[in-house]
């Protein structure tokens with residue numbers, strides 16, 4: 001029987017998420033450098049910064065460059081954030097330079113018997129019958145208990161495909177809960193999610209948990225499309241013996257049809273707005289209005305005037321020419 005890294009035997013009552021550690025802590029913003037930040041991204045960045053600074057926390061910037069990177073995008077994003085008045089502490093962290101930290105975390109989980117190789121292709125996962133009581137989309141556990149001979153056949157198949165087996169977490173729970181500043185207690189499914197992908201790259205959920213903990217992030221503020229990932233990440237942090245951060249997921253910006261804001265929606269980036277004669281201050285003012293605030297011209301004004309408790313809980317509908 002394997003105990004988890006918190007010393008809990010399988011089947012034992014799930015421990016409650018720990019309170020954030022004492023001390024100043026830190027917040028962060030973690031953009032993916034795949035294009036210019038749009039108004040929704042900029043609003044989330046301002047709120048992450050304001051929540052951190054109003055509580056005396058440090059603020060870190062991390063570039064999530066494990067996936068598609070658009071040339072020049074990082075520099076433009078950092079410039080845009082600075083133009084709004086957002087500053088950060090310490091060097092900008094790049095996930096692409098953090099492979100050793102991810103390997104160490106995976107090694108720690110492996111030593112506790114909490115990792116297995118998965119030789120399923122995406123198609124095989126889609127076509128596999130789902131496990132009884134498993135939530136839709138959950139990994140069905142096909143490779144969780146392979147015999148040595150089955151595993152060897154799986155590895156051979158992956159070699160032929162030019163990939164390595166992915167590494168998955170041997171999860172001992174089916175769901176987990178976190179506290180979100182706005183959404184309250186949020187429970188979501190936790191399946192045997194991927195820790196390292198078949199191309200050898202650390203998976204998002206692992207990287208985020210390791211990166212946040214390494215710089216003392218205890219306040220995770222980001223868009224609410226990631227709310228359902230938070231329980232997985234909090235559970236993983238627990239298995240790694242890391243503190244549970246507090247979460248605050250900001251409602252997404254959407255277009256008038258309710259779809260996630262995108263380039264085709266018109267002047268949605270800071271640069272689009274500058275090109276049509278607005279200033280960075282005008283853009284902050286627009287973002288401030290979406291929060292019910294008047295006359296905010298920089299991130300510092302939002303910090304002064306914003307009351308998180310009365311922040312809108314529904315998506316921000318950005319009309320094309322507003």
Ligand code: GLU
Pocket residue numbers: 029030031032064208221222226
């Ligand atoms: N890189 C993600 C994004 O740009 C954010 C991830 C996170 O904040 O955990 O949507």
